[in-house]
Amino acid sequence: MTRKTVRIAMNGVTGRMGYRQHLVRSILALREQGGLDLGDGTVLWPEPVLVGRREHALRALAEKHGLDQANVSTDVDAVLADDSIDIFFDAAMTSTREGILKKAIAAGKHIYTEKPSATSVEGALELARLANGAGVKHGVVQDKIFLPGLLKLKRLIDGGFFGRILSVRGEFGYWVFEGDWQEAQRPSWNYRAEDGGGIVVDMFPHWEYVLHELFGRVKSVTALASTHIPQRWDEQSKPYDATADDAAYGIFELDSPQGSIVAQINSSWAVRVNRDELVEFQVDGTEGSAVAGLRNCRVQHRSATPKPVWNPDIPVTESFRDQWQEVPDNGDFDNGFKVQWELFLRHVVLDEPYHWDLLAGARGVQLAELGLKSSSEGRRYDVPELNL
Numbered sequence: 233m234t235r236k237t238v239r240i241a242m243n244g245v246t247g248r249m250g251y252r253q254h255l256v257r258s259i260l261a262l263r264e265q266g267g268l269d270l271g272d273g274t275v276l277w278p279e280p281v282l283v284g285r286r287e288h289a290l291r292a293l294a295e296k297h298g299l300d301q302a303n304v305s306t307d308v309d310a311v312l313a314d315d316s317i318d319i320f321f322d323a324a325m326t327s328t329r330e331g332i333l334k335k336a337i338a339a340g341k342h343i344y345t346e347k348p349s350a351t352s353v354e355g356a357l358e359l360a361r362l363a364n365g366a367g368v369k370h371g372v373v374q375d376k377i378f379l380p381g382l383l384k385l386k387r388l389i390d391g392g393f394f395g396r397i398l399s400v401r402g403e404f405g406y407w408v409f410e411g412d413w414q415e416a417q418r419p420s421w422n423y424r425a426e427d428g429g430g431i432v433v434d435m436f437p438h439w440e441y442v443l444h445e446l447f448g449r450v451k452s453v454t455a456l457a458s459t460h461i462p463q464r465w466d467e468q469s470k471p472y473d474a475t476a477d478d479a480a481y482g483i484f485e486l487d488s489p490q491g492s493i494v495a496q497i498n499s500s501w502a503v504r505v506n507r508d509e510l511v512e513f514q515v516d517g518t519e520g521s522a523v524a525g526l527r528n529c530r531v532q533h534r535s536a537t538p539k540p541v542w543n544p545d546i547p548v549t550e551s552f553r554d555q556w557q558e559v560p561d562n563g564d565f566d567n568g569f570k571v572q573w574e575l576f577l578r579h580v581v582l583d584e585p586y587h588w589d590l591l592a593g594a595r596g597v598q599l600a601e602l603g604l605k606s607s608s609e610g611r612r613y614d615v616p617e618l619n620l
């Protein structure tokens with residue numbers, strides 16, 4: 233076996249997502265398994281270079297995970313000027329992403345980034361054009377389609393289980409503590425619009441690729457965004473005004489080969505969970521229905537559908553949940569973030585096909601932008617197809 237090292241500058245790894253999902257559960261997990269076997273006698277060895285603003289935090293991470301202290305930097309420009317860096321990954325604040333990615337593209341680095349890729353659809357499209365013009369590979373994190381529950385759902389779709397799909401209903405969210413008497417689970421910038429926060433900006437890009445990949449292109453959006461909790465407390469326990477939306481209620485019309493599909497998705501950081509997983513999608517079709525979460529998926533076929541009768545005068549005599557059947561794993565599922573990292577690394581090194589790129593990321597930014605516009609103006613918006 234020949235070992236090929238790929239050096240990856242990872243910006244924002246002191247944050248929750250950058251650290252847990254991308255550094256620990258993806259890049260370090262690849263190293264723990266001995267690298268990525270490319271199948272041609274070559275093993276790809278990812279070497280992370282930790283980049284951020286807090287040097288002490290970066291060095292603490294490097295020490296904790298046995299990484300070379302030389303691969304720590306607070307100087308992004310110096311990292312981008314380093315010819316040994318192959319890939320630049322960004323998981324830092326949304327508001328700084330567009331500018332830093334432009335620098336990385338200009339430096340000739342391959343780009344992999346968290347979403348949203350930019351704060352406007354024009355900026356997101358410009359990044360895609362710049363990357364294509366520079367001849368660098370580029371990808372945007374679209375992790376949810378690689379999760380076990382949605383992979384099972386896709387298996388059902390591909391197998392024709394649903395017949396004609398009629399509708400999709402999604403519920404996402406949980407209670408994020410305000411930060412006064414219990415520490416918040418999310419950073420305070422998430423709740424400040426001026427810093428790129430807001431649940432529409434965060435989650436609508438996810439819903440775009442989930443709907444697009446599984447069912448069809450989003451062709452219209454109607455949304456209502458709300459700031460249910462107007463005051464929160466930051467990391468220093470100081471109160472601040474929440475200027476970004478913390479809940480959004482969206483209706484999306486999808487253009488599928490079978491015809492129009494209606495999707496409704498509620499997203500909230502101000503909701504208490506009464507479901508099996510933090511996100512669930514119910515798909516209803518003429519031949520059957522399914523409910524898919526991050527890991528599990530349950531189905532009810534037309535032939536096994538009970539005939540409930542509405543009668544509010546008597547107690548419920550049956551458990552509706554017990555009338556559904558679990559979809560088996562039928563295989564091993566890896567971490568969704570890690571799976572997409574593997575695909576992107578193979579794309580960079582072997583030029584294998586890869587369509588979760590900056591143009592795909594721009595579609596997510598577009599949907600968030602139109603969702604906010606729909607909410608502020610109280611109207612439905614068509615979603616035009618994007619081209620470079």
